[in-house]
Amino acid sequence: MGTDDWLTSTRISYDTVAANYADQVRGAIAGHQYLRAALALFADSVRAAGGGPVADVGCGPGHVTAHLHELGLDAFGIDLSPGMIDVARRDHPGLRFDVGSMTDPNLPDASIAGLLAWQSLIHIPNEQALTVFRHFHRALRPGGPLQLLFHVGDGSQLKTEGYGGQPMKVHVYRRQPDQVSSWLRDTGFEVEAQMLLNPGEHASQALVFARRRLHA
Structure with missing residues (x-):
C-alpha cells in the first residue's frame, strides 16, 4: 500500500x-497516574531545556494537548484527521490545533522546544518510521525532549471496527521498545529511558523518553 493510500484510509477512519473516540478518552489521563507522571516529566524537561512551543503530534481530540497546557506549556496539536481537529477545537477553545501529517509536518527547522506523539505512531508502517523520526529531529531544537507512547508487541493487525462500532480501515502496529529506540538513535536522538505499562499483558504499552542530540 502506498503512502497516500494508508494515509487516506487513516484519515477517513478517524x-x-x-x-x-473523544468521548472514550475524555478523563483517561486523570485516571492513570503513570501517564500523568510521564507528562509532568515531559513538561519539566521542556522547561529545563529553555522552554518554548511544544507539538503534540497525532493529537486526536486534543485531551493530551490540553493537559500539557494545564502544566504550563505552550502546547499545540497536529492531527491527520480534520474531524479530530474539529472536535479538539470544539472541546478546547483557545488552544491551537492544525491539520497535518507526521510524514511531512509543516514545522520549520528547530522551531519547537519539545515533541510528544502518544498512540499516533501505531498506524505508521515500519518503512515510514525513519522518515517520521527524521522530521521529528529536524523540527526539534537541539536538546529538545521527545516522548513516545505506543502499543508493545510484534506485527500488525487490520482494524475494521472502531469506537462506537463505527467502520475503520487502519493497520495497528505493535512494536518492541528496543526497536523504536534503535530507530531514534539512527535518526539523531539520545534515548534516555524506556517504561512499560501493564507489562506482559496484551494491552501493554511503552513510553520512550529521548531528546535531540545537542551536537550531530
Whole structure:
C-alpha cells in the first residue's frame, strides 16, 4: 500500500470515529497516574531545556494537548484527521490545533522546544518510521525532549471496527521498545529511558523518553 493510500484510509477512519473516540478518552489521563507522571516529566524537561512551543503530534481530540497546557506549556496539536481537529477545537477553545501529517509536518527547522506523539505512531508502517523520526529531529531544537507512547508487541493487525462500532480501515502496529529506540538513535536522538505499562499483558504499552542530540 502506498503512502497516500494508508494515509487516506487513516484519515477517513478517524474522521468517522472522532466524536466517539473523544468521548472514550475524555478523563483517561486523570485516571492513570503513570501517564500523568510521564507528562509532568515531559513538561519539566521542556522547561529545563529553555522552554518554548511544544507539538503534540497525532493529537486526536486534543485531551493530551490540553493537559500539557494545564502544566504550563505552550502546547499545540497536529492531527491527520480534520474531524479530530474539529472536535479538539470544539472541546478546547483557545488552544491551537492544525491539520497535518507526521510524514511531512509543516514545522520549520528547530522551531519547537519539545515533541510528544502518544498512540499516533501505531498506524505508521515500519518503512515510514525513519522518515517520521527524521522530521521529528529536524523540527526539534537541539536538546529538545521527545516522548513516545505506543502499543508493545510484534506485527500488525487490520482494524475494521472502531469506537462506537463505527467502520475503520487502519493497520495497528505493535512494536518492541528496543526497536523504536534503535530507530531514534539512527535518526539523531539520545534515548534516555524506556517504561512499560501493564507489562506482559496484551494491552501493554511503552513510553520512550529521548531528546535531540545537542551536537550531530
